[in-house]
Amino acid sequence: MTSRxxxxxxxxxxxxxxPSGWTRAFAQQRLTHDDLLAFEPMGNVTLVHLTDIHAQLxxxxxxxxxxxxxxxxxxxxxxxxxxxxxxxxxxxxxGSPLAHALTPEDYVALARSYGRMGGLxxxxxxxxxxxxxxxxxxxxxDGGDTWQNSYTSMLSKGxxxxxCMALLKPDAMTGHWEFTLGTDxxxxxxxxxxxxxxxxxxxxxxxxxxxxxxxxxxxxxxAKVAVxxxxxxxxxxxxxxWMIANWSFGIREEDVQASVDKARxxxxxxxxxxxxxxxxxxxxxxxxxxxxxxxxxGHTHDALPQAVKVGNTLxxxxxxxxxxxxxxxxxxxxxxxxxxxxKLIPIFSDVIAPQAAMAAKIQAIRAPHEAMLGxxxxxxxxxxxxxxxxxxTLDDMICDALLAEREAEIALSPGFRWGTTLLPGQPIxxxxxxxxxxxxxxxAYRTTMTGARLKEVLEDVADNLFNEDPYYxxxxxxxxxxxxxxxxxxxxxxxxxxxxxxxxxxxxxIEAGASYTVAGWASVNEGTEGxxxxxxxxxxxxRKGTVSPTPAxxxxxxx
Amino acid sequence: xxxxxxxRQALALGTGAVVAATLSLRAGPARAAKNNSEEAIKAxxxxxxxxRGKVRLELPEIAxxxxxxxxxxxxxxxxTEESFVEExxxxxxxxxxxxxxSFHFTxxxxxxxxxxxxLAETQNVVAIARMNDGSVFSDVxxxxxxxxxxxx
Numbered sequence: 161m162t163s164r165x166x167x168x169x170x171x172x173x174x175x176x177x178x179p180s181g182w183t184r185a186f187a188q189q190r191l192t193h194d195d196l197l198a199f200e201p202m203g204n205v206t207l208v209h210l211t212d213i214h215a216q217l218x219x220x221x222x223x224x225x226x227x228x229x230x231x232x233x234x235x236x237x238x239x240x241x242x243x244x245x246x247x248x249x250x251x252x253x254x255g256s257p258l259a260h261a262l263t264p265e266d267y268v269a270l271a272r273s274y275g276r277m278g279g280l281x282x283x284x285x286x287x288x289x290x291x292x293x294x295x296x297x298x299x300x301x302d303g304g305d306t307w308q309n310s311y312t313s314m315l316s317k318g319x320x321x322x323x324c325m326a327l328l329k330p331d332a333m334t335g336h337w338e339f340t341l342g343t344d345x346x347x348x349x350x351x352x353x354x355x356x357x358x359x360x361x362x363x364x365x366x367x368x369x370x371x372x373x374x375x376x377x378x379x380x381x382x383a384k385v386a387v388x389x390x391x392x393x394x395x396x397x398x399x400x401x402w403m404i405a406n407w408s409f410g411i412r413e414e415d416v417q418a419s420v421d422k423a424r425x426x427x428x429x430x431x432x433x434x435x436x437x438x439x440x441x442x443x444x445x446x447x448x449x450x451x452x453x454x455x456x457x458g459h460t461h462d463a464l465p466q467a468v469k470v471g472n473t474l475x476x477x478x479x480x481x482x483x484x485x486x487x488x489x490x491x492x493x494x495x496x497x498x499x500x501x502x503k504l505i506p507i508f509s510d511v512i513a514p515q516a517a518m519a520a521k522i523q524a525i526r527a528p529h530e531a532m533l534g535x536x537x538x539x540x541x542x543x544x545x546x547x548x549x550x551x552x553t554l555d556d557m558i559c560d561a562l563l564a565e566r567e568a569e570i571a572l573s574p575g576f577r578w579g580t581t582l583l584p585g586q587p588i589x590x591x592x593x594x595x596x597x598x599x600x601x602x603x604a605y606r607t608t609m610t611g612a613r614l615k616e617v618l619e620d621v622a623d624n625l626f627n628e629d630p631y632y633x634x635x636x637x638x639x640x641x642x643x644x645x646x647x648x649x650x651x652x653x654x655x656x657x658x659x660x661x662x663x664x665x666x667x668x669x670i671e672a673g674a675s676y677t678v679a680g681w682a683s684v685n686e687g688t689e690g691x692x693x694x695x696x697x698x699x700x701x702x703r704k705g706t707v708s709p710t711p712a713x714x715x716x717x718x719x
Numbered sequence: 720x721x722x723x724x725x726x727r728q729a730l731a732l733g734t735g736a737v738v739a740a741t742l743s744l745r746a747g748p749a750r751a752a753k754n755n756s757e758e759a760i761k762a763x764x765x766x767x768x769x770x771r772g773k774v775r776l777e778l779p780e781i782a783x784x785x786x787x788x789x790x791x792x793x794x795x796x797x798x799t800e801e802s803f804v805e806e807x808x809x810x811x812x813x814x815x816x817x818x819x820x821s822f823h824f825t826x827x828x829x830x831x832x833x834x835x836x837x838l839a840e841t842q843n844v845v846a847i848a849r850m851n852d853g854s855v856f857s858d859v860x861x862x863x864x865x866x867x868x869x870x871x
Binding site: 621623 | 789
């Protein structure tokens with residue numbers, strides 16, 4: 161564990177450039193609680209945005225991607241800038257806390273220095289401080305992916321997160337992974353949630369009637385603030401539709417415009433879209449829908465230290481896994497935004513003190529499971545992480561486990577963007593495995609697939625990621641593969657990106673007409689059979705003792 | 720509004736058509752038509768080049784279920800005896816047969832219809848509206864039909 165003293169010791173020379181919203185002290189790496197929260201207040205409304213925490217109650221390690229390619233108009237634009245280029249763009253000194261929070265540069269060494277990030281008890285502390293300062297000007301909004309993807313959230317069907325979030329008193333939320341709890345459970349939670357669950361784009365599949373409230377009007381600092389919720393538009397495609405068979409989603413751009421117009425007509429001075437669209441979708445939406453002042457964007461896990469302006473609309477991206485909160489102060493007068501100031505607040509868990517009430521609640525939730533979750537299954541020799549467009553070493557481990565334990569030639573693992581990071585030499589606990597696999601449809605299936613079908617699957621997922629029109633993107637990463645190598649040209653049209661598929665076991669090309677044994681997990685099909693993926697991975701790690709996953713072999717072109 | 724079926728009728732329209740010139744209806748970088756949709760459109764428009772506008776097609780960007788894709792089509796026209804839409808034809812470029820459905824309208828009705836259509840694969844769906852004066856208008860939407868399953 162690191163202390164504040166450690167930050168001082170890592171201090172480097174004064175940085176010439178200081179990104180807006182950051183104090184010079186921060187750039188000089190003398191990091192304190194006060195520095196992290198320092199903010200010159202502005203105007204009469206403060207938005208606080210938290211999104212995509214994926215049910216991580218406690219501080220985590222989460223390595224940001226090295227590869228996050230943009231296509232079409234998004235090519236080379238934020239958030240499709242990584243590593244050193246991110247530091248250069250924002251003038252962030254290498255080796256600084258912010259460099260560590262935002263990039264994978266020198267990840268292992270800096271993770272050991274700066275420690276874990278996030279923790280809902282630390283987030284509570286920051287929120288308390290902002291509310292103490294700004295009082296009734298504050299609107300706290302949860303962008304969703306809150307209730308699922310940890311062990312306790314899976315076991316309690318989201319109840320642990322609902323109870324903890326209730327202590328934070330969000331003003332509204334929207335969702336995505338929430339829906340993998342199924343229609344009945346979502347309805348049950350929403351009925352007693354204590355804040356509106358907004359989703360203008362979710363409809364009854366039969367009658368096309370709204371399934372959730374679209375908009376909630378608030379009064380903050382003398383201004384009327386309309387918050388419109390936008391759930392993840394492709395939930396029934398990216399996740400099992402059968403779990404929410406009577407709900408239909410979609411972007412529904414024209415309906416977003418109608419909701420904005422209605423809010424304005426009802427006197428909204430400020431219109432906020434609380435969105436789980438993903439960044440590129442929201443950037444396009446903001447360029448086409450008129451009258452949105454702020455989009456609080458989520459889903460694609462981008463952490464941007466500055467707001468992105470599209471016309472008169474501000475896009476705010478607040479990262480994932482509890483690593484960040486964004487504070488946006490706005491001067492709202494006469495139905496218009498006269499000025500704003502925003503800051504992505506990194507939640508360094510060793511610097512920000514936990515709030516006692518939340519810490520106690522989290523401890524109570526975890527206590528019955530702590531021993532099981534802490535059980536060490538083995539150790540990793542190498543850095544295990546997930547995020548990146550084509551591969552992640554954590555997924556390599558899962559693919560190795562599927563190949564070995566399910567006796568398959570080829571392994572497929574979904575391109576989820578959530579899951580925590582493990583440092584070289586670190587023990588792999590049961591909780592680490594759950595943090596990468598805890599879903600409500602975990603069956604590790606084994607099937608046969610023709611070479612043609614395998615290529616079709618890869619092509620299909622590739623188009624979900626690299627279609628030039630953001631409205632056709634689903635926001636995950638490329639499906640991970642084990643046992644095969646392939647090349648991808650991201651610039652080519654749908655159905656023509658994947659080539660050179662090779663079975664590693666034989667070194668021979670995958671043949672379209674031949675059948676192969678394939679193991680995978682997270683199938684969206686109802687009735688999928690197989691042991692839960694966490695048991696498969698745990699068995700593999702136990703058997704190996706020390707893991708050093710086989711790196712995926714993907715050749716990328718057209719980037 | 721009378722909602723007259725459909726695939727058969729549109730197909731009938733397609734037969735006997737003169738080979739059509741290429742219509743500039745592409746929604747995006749989608750594939751070329753897999754069926755004789757251009758001929759079907761040409762027959763419907765009586766050889767006229769449709770103008771983009773007036774008719775509006777609403778479809779999801781990505782189908783949740785290709786077997787039943789919700790679709791709404793509307794036409795911006797007064798619907799008076801003097802000016803109304805006679806018929807709207809929906810064509811799917813990537814289905815085995817191009818014709819999906821045709822809607823017939825009379826004055827004083829509402830120029831809007833919705834139904835669910837089946838789409839075999841990712842493709843463009845085209846709406847062609849023929850007005851009482853013979854002028855023709857079009858709209859096009861690309862709908863992606865995907866395996867899905869790996870979202871973030």
